[in-house]
Amino acid sequence: MKQSTMPLKLNNRGSVLWKSILRHRYLYFMLLPCILFFIIFSYIPMGGLLLAFKEYKFNKGITGSPWVGLDYFKTFFNSYQSAQLIKNTLIISCMKMFLYLPFPIILALMFNEIRNKWFRNISQSILYLPHFLSWVIVVGLIQRILAPDDGLLNQVISNMGGDGSTFFMMDSKYFYTIMFGSHVWKSIGWDSIIYLAAISGINPDMYEAAKIDGAGKLREIWSITIPSIMPTIVILFILSLGNILSAGFDQIYLLRTPGNMNLADILDTYIIRTGLQSGQYGYATAVGMLQGLIGLILVVIANRISRRVSETSLW
Amino acid sequence: MNRKWIKLFTISLLVVLLISGCTSNNSKNGSSTNTKEPATDSKGNVAPEGKPATWIADRKIKGLVFMGSDDYTEDMNPEIKAKVKELTGIDFEIQIMKADHSIDGLVAGLAAGDLPDFIAFYLNNSGRPEMPVILKAAREGMFTDLTPLMKDTKVYSKYLEKGFLPIDTQYGVMFRPEFNGSTYFAHMNINREAGYSTNIVGGPFIRKDIAEALNIDPRTITTTDQLYDLAKKIKAGNFKDSNGKDVMPIGPAYWGGAEVGRLFQDLEWGADDQRINQDKDGKITHEAETPYAMKKVEFVKKLLSEKLMQPEFFTIDESRATEGAINGSWGIIANMHSMQDFNQDVHYLPIGPIKDVNGSTQMKVDFKSGYSGWAIPSTTKNPEDIMKFADFLASKQGKLLWKYGIEGRDYTLDADGKPLVKQEVLDLKAKDPNEAKKLGFDGVGNSWGNILGSTDNDNIVDFGEENWADKLNQGKSKGADIVAEYVNWKEQRKNAEVRDAYTPTSFLGEFDRGTELKAALDNYNDSLIKAYYSKSTEEAQKTLDSALKQMKSAGLDDYLKLITEKNKDPKTVLKF
Numbered sequence: 001m002k003q004s005t006m007p008l009k010l011n012n013r014g015s016v017l018w019k020s021i022l023r024h025r026y027l028y029f030m031l032l033p034c035i036l037f038f039i040i041f042s043y044i045p046m047g048g049l050l051l052a053f054k055e056y057k058f059n060k061g062i063t064g065s066p067w068v069g070l071d072y073f074k075t076f077f078n079s080y081q082s083a084q085l086i087k088n089t090l091i092i093s094c095m096k097m098f099l100y101l102p103f104p105i106i107l108a109l110m111f112n113e114i115r116n117k118w119f120r121n122i123s124q125s126i127l128y129l130p131h132f133l134s135w136v137i138v139v140g141l142i143q144r145i146l147a148p149d150d151g152l153l154n155q156v157i158s159n160m161g162g163d164g165s166t167f168f169m170m171d172s173k174y175f176y177t178i179m180f181g182s183h184v185w186k187s188i189g190w191d192s193i194i195y196l197a198a199i200s201g202i203n204p205d206m207y208e209a210a211k212i213d214g215a216g217k218l219r220e221i222w223s224i225t226i227p228s229i230m231p232t233i234v235i236l237f238i239l240s241l242g243n244i245l246s247a248g249f250d251q252i253y254l255l256r257t258p259g260n261m262n263l264a265d266i267l268d269t270y271i272i273r274t275g276l277q278s279g280q281y282g283y284a285t286a287v288g289m290l291q292g293l294i295g296l297i298l299v300v301i302a303n304r305i306s307r308r309v310s311e312t313s314l315w
Numbered sequence: 316m317n318r319k320w321i322k323l324f325t326i327s328l329l330v331v332l333l334i335s336g337c338t339s340n341n342s343k344n345g346s347s348t349n350t351k352e353p354a355t356d357s358k359g360n361v362a363p364e365g366k367p368a369t370w371i372a373d374r375k376i377k378g379l380v381f382m383g384s385d386d387y388t389e390d391m392n393p394e395i396k397a398k399v400k401e402l403t404g405i406d407f408e409i410q411i412m413k414a415d416h417s418i419d420g421l422v423a424g425l426a427a428g429d430l431p432d433f434i435a436f437y438l439n440n441s442g443r444p445e446m447p448v449i450l451k452a453a454r455e456g457m458f459t460d461l462t463p464l465m466k467d468t469k470v471y472s473k474y475l476e477k478g479f480l481p482i483d484t485q486y487g488v489m490f491r492p493e494f495n496g497s498t499y500f501a502h503m504n505i506n507r508e509a510g511y512s513t514n515i516v517g518g519p520f521i522r523k524d525i526a527e528a529l530n531i532d533p534r535t536i537t538t539t540d541q542l543y544d545l546a547k548k549i550k551a552g553n554f555k556d557s558n559g560k561d562v563m564p565i566g567p568a569y570w571g572g573a574e575v576g577r578l579f580q581d582l583e584w585g586a587d588d589q590r591i592n593q594d595k596d597g598k599i600t601h602e603a604e605t606p607y608a609m610k611k612v613e614f615v616k617k618l619l620s621e622k623l624m625q626p627e628f629f630t631i632d633e634s635r636a637t638e639g640a641i642n643g644s645w646g647i648i649a650n651m652h653s654m655q656d657f658n659q660d661v662h663y664l665p666i667g668p669i670k671d672v673n674g675s676t677q678m679k680v681d682f683k684s685g686y687s688g689w690a691i692p693s694t695t696k697n698p699e700d701i702m703k704f705a706d707f708l709a710s711k712q713g714k715l716l717w718k719y720g721i722e723g724r725d726y727t728l729d730a731d732g733k734p735l736v737k738q739e740v741l742d743l744k745a746k747d748p749n750e751a752k753k754l755g756f757d758g759v760g761n762s763w764g765n766i767l768g769s770t771d772n773d774n775i776v777d778f779g780e781e782n783w784a785d786k787l788n789q790g791k792s793k794g795a796d797i798v799a800e801y802v803n804w805k806e807q808r809k810n811a812e813v814r815d816a817y818t819p820t821s822f823l824g825e826f827d828r829g830t831e832l833k834a835a836l837d838n839y840n841d842s843l844i845k846a847y848y849s850k851s852t853e854e855a856q857k858t859l860d861s862a863l864k865q866m867k868s869a870g871l872d873d874y875l876k877l878i879t880e881k882n883k884d885p886k887t888v889l890k891f
Contacts, residue, residue: 058425059455079831080868140632148626167626170848257630258844276419278830279448281426 052286072286081270089266092247095180097240103188105233108195109221127189138186139254142178143169170259179255179264183248198232199225231312238306238314241298245291267291367402369712371703375406377431380766381421381445382411382687391763392755394721402716405704409435409763418444425452430692433701435766438502438688441487442821444833449690450824453499459691460497462490464702470709470771471501471702480505481683483817486886488685501705502685503765507773509682510813513781514799517652518577520663521545525554525562525646533666534802537676539581539614542647542669546623549646556644565624566645571633574844575649580669582611585891590839591819591875592672592891599819599879599889601871603839603863607672612855615847629844659794665802678807679890682815689767701767708768711777717764718783720756733779736787758783816890819878826877828870835869838862 021028047062052072054065076082107127114120130138145152146168158164168174206224215223249268256264267287275284299314307313363370389411399407410431412420421436425448436445452458465471473479480489484505489498519542521533529548536545546564554562568575576587584602585592593599602608618624625631625645639645641657648663668676689705691698707713719726719734726734736758744751744759751759780786799805820836823829842862846855863871881887 056426057455058428058452058457061428080865081834143632165622165626167848170630170845258841259848261838261841261845273834274830276422277416277444278833279418279422279425279451280830281422 049285049289051282052289054282056281068282072283073290075283076287076290081265084262085265085267085270086245088263089245089247089268091176091263092179092252092266093244095176096183096248097237097244099180100184100187101233101237103184104191105195105226105229107188108192108199108229109225111192111196112199112225113217124189127192129189130186131190133186135186135250135254138182139251142182142255146178167259169255169257172260172263175255175260175263179251182255183251194236195229195232198229202228230310234306234310234312235314238299238302241302242295244298245294366404369402369707371403371405371707372697372700373404374697374700375408376433376701376704378407378409378433378435378689378766379424379431380409380411381417381424381434381436382766383417388752388761388763390753390755390761392720392753392761394724395716395755398716398721402712403704403707405700407704407763409766418448421445422448425449425457430457430694432695433689433691433767435687435689437686438488438500439686440483440684440818440821442818442823446488447824447829449500449688453494453690456693457690458499459693459695459698460499461501461691461702462497464699465498467699468702468706471706473771474498474501474505481681481685481815482886482888483815483821484683484685487817487821488688500688500690501770502688503767503770504684504686504772505770506683507771507776510680510811511683511773512680512808514804514808515652515654515795516665516798516802516804517650518668519575519647519649519666520651520658521647521666522554522562522643522645523662523664525549525552526664528552528554533664536666537668537670539579539669542578542666543614543618543623546618546647547621550621550623554646556639557642558644560644562646563625563639563644564646565618565628566639566648567625567628567631567636568650569637569640569648569655570650571636572627572629572631573650574629574840577669578649579611579614580667580671581674582607582614582672584608584672585819589819589891590836591878593882593889599875599882601839601863601866601875603859603866608843608859609852609856612843612846612849612859613852616849616852616855619847629847653795653798661794661797661801665798678811680808680811680813682813687766687769705767708764709770713764713768714777716756717768718757718778720754720758725754725756725758729779731779736784738787741784741787814890816888817881819889819891822878822881822887823874826870826874828873831869832866832871832874835862835866835871838865 050062051065053067053069054062055068056062057065060066111120111124114123146154148154148165148167151168153168154164154166157166168178202225206228207220210220210224245267247266247268249266249272252264252266253269253272256269267290271284271288274280274287303313303315389409391407396407399405412424417437421434424430424434436449437443438445438449449458461471462475465474474489480502484502486492488502489500490496491498526533529545529552531545531548536542542565549562549564556562565578567573574587576583584590584600584605584607590602591599592602592605615624619626619628625639627635628649640648640651640663643662647666651658651663653665670676691701695701708717715722715734719736720740722728722734724737725740726736729735740751740754740759743754748760752761755761755763757764774781820833823833826832839859839862842858846858849855849858878889882889
């Protein structure tokens with residue numbers, strides 16, 4: 001009897017699923033472009049990772065080219081540059097991930113406390129604006145502001161009696177400050193949106209109850225706002241771990257000068273130099289694959305830790 | 316029900332838009348594989364009845380150009396396009412692949428594999444970064460052998476004659492020994508006559524009024540020590556630019572920040588893009604292995620610390636460098652040339668030239684040199700049509716069309732059959748260069764024809780003038796001639812050393828650790844600039860030592876041994 005009921009159950013379940021799909025067919029239809037997008041631009045290109053193990057031949061294509069095993073990975077780790085590249089990449093990406101994390105949260109909390117709607121809208125717009133500027137423009141601005149002698153900052157220093165000839169962009173000791181400062185300036189407004197959305201979803205009754213209990217503004221933020229948006233913070237943090245070895249190509253590429261190259265040469269710029277500018281497709285794919293693999297492993301670990309500690313996780 | 320239909324319609328529309336957005340319009344453009352086979356004789360030996368002798372085939376030829384869009388433009392003037400069609404039957408079309416660096420586009424384009432009838436790319440010499448990429452493509456059967464196609468041509472057949480090509484083009488680029496007489500790319504811009512060069516004068520220039528005020532003849536500045544003294548005098552002179560601001564004694568090159576070898580010639584070990592030279596005992600070494608590297612660092616540090624040199628000399632962007640040159644903000648422009656429009660009144664005069672490390676100022680001229688190249692993918696049908704078309708463009712008739720436009724509209728012919736540019740075209744170019752460009756030929760800035768046609772060049776013989784409209788321009792742009800006369804260019808040219816040789820880095824492509832060494836050589840160039848800005852001489856020395864160590868671990872010693880051997884072979888002799 002049992003054996004005969006199984007297919008029936010499955011059939012029932014299948015027909016229920018089919019009916020559900022049919023009922024929500026417009027929603028599924030709307031989902032189709034998104035699924036197609038990911039298949040075309042994310043999943044099909046993954047096949048290209050085969051190149052990391054092959055010596056690419058123009059006439060044979062990806063599948064027909066001969067295998068070279070792990071040669072490219074060995075070459076990379078034997079290269080005198082690899083340690084420096086990995087170190088630089090990790091430092092820059094960790095700064096962008098850990099050090100930068102509180103900035104948009106604090107900004108979202110500040111926005112949330114602004115009561116004047118007009119002022120809030122204006123200040124939000126101003127802070128979102130840099131997100132829409134390309135790094136080429138932002139770095140161009142930085143170069144002009146920090147130029148030796150006639151740059152804005154050096155002129156201020158000189159007017160205050162200091163030496164106004166510092167070439168900030170050429171001195172590696174200012175690189176992290178310039179890199180991190182420009183990153184915060186460009187990204188903080190846009191990245192605060194998601195936290196602001198999470199804050200606006202908090203039940204106002206909780207704030208009222210806290211007020212009745214005598215809580216001040218800071219106590220409200222500390223005991224209600226932050227715990228309420230913690231799942232959002234954790235999820236976003238886990239997702240960002242996937243990019244731990246991607247320090248942001250365009251910004252670093254443009255900020256790099258001979259003076260700061262010992263800090264600014266990263267895996268992304270190396271991939272462009274070797275892959276695109278020297279035509280070593282396989283080698284560049286292997287280095288790019290390393291970035292992705294390390295990111296994936298970190299996301300899985302962080303997700304597991306987060307699920308155990310805070311009951312918040314991606315899956 | 317109505318709402319349902321609206322929903323359905325909207326979703327269908329979205330899907331159609333998405334699909335149509337993702338569909339290429341290749342079928343409309345019609346690459347060679349889609350075009351109809353020519354109805355006329357595609358072998359092209361005899362022109363069909365009623366067609367001119369220049370007739371090739373009734374077909375489309377589409378090219379993909381991996382070169383900056385400033386040099387070339389996709390838009391062809393309809394009348395010129397019709398004239399090309401009338402003469403050859405060819406419907407010519409080029410597409411420019413835009414990329415930050417032209418080589419990025421070339422690498423991506425070759426990897427994609429979907430190539431049209433021909434491709435064109437930068438290729439100064441066999442040491443150019445594009446060379447290993449196209450060489451790999453040729454070795455892997457991506458291109459058509461051009462040798463048999465060249466045999467029946469009028470101009471390109473000269474490439475098969477002994478002594479026509481410079482040795483780098485002959486053995487390094489086109490007829491490489493590994494190809495056994497075949498060639499897969501045509502190297503372009505090969506002059507008809509050896510040692511051909513224009514009277515262009517390049518290098519550092521000084522503001523004429525400053526030189527006069529200081530009572531200095533710029534031609535007598537032939538060492539970096541004299542250059543330093545001159546810079547100090549300029550600073551002490553408190554000269555002003557056109558905005559009333561203080562003049563910077565030594566400004567960057569007109570085209571933006573870069574290391575300028577011609578400014579520090581007596582401290583440069585080899586050309587500034589090579590940094591490899593041979594000493595008096597015949598030993599080939601890299602600059603980092605000589606005392607010149609630190610001497611140059613100390614000299615530049617001195618200029619920077621005494622504010623005699625623009626602080627962003629090596630990294631400044633082009634717009635600011637050019638603005639400074641035009642405003643007269645630089646007492647000395649580190650590098651420019653005499654043909655530049657802003658100096659046709661010769662308010663900047665050439666300095667030196669500065670002596671090289673051997674104490675010589677002798678002019679060096681290439682026997683012939685190439686620039687850019689093209690290839691026919693092996694997927695192209697009837698490749699002989701492309702070769703014939705290239706040959707037509709390289710002929711005098713073809714060159715007249717793409718360099719001077721249409722007879723009657725853009726020029727007339729004088730009694731000797733040489734073109735005379737019409738005054739109204741010249742006026743239009745001066746008044747509205749963009750509008751003039753639409754006339755669609757090289758003289759007004761639309762260079763579609765030189766991709767396949769600029770070779771076997773001798774403009775004086777073919778057109779009676781070196782550059783388009785020189786005859787008409789007489790008296791208006793003679794700044795370059797004045798400068799040439801000022802430096803006694805003719806005498807210098809007469810005594811010049813004519814060289815037919817390879818650059819020292821030309822063999823990186825065949826060196827087993829070439830890529831790693833190239834990265835280390837580039838790192839040295841950056842390290843040198845870093846050393847200029849270091850706080851102390853010790854720090855600078857440390858930076859250079861570290862760069863040398865990296866070059867050595869990337870195989871510098873073995874590479875120097877390789878090129879020493881190459882230099883012994885007359886077919887692969889080097890120039891330093």
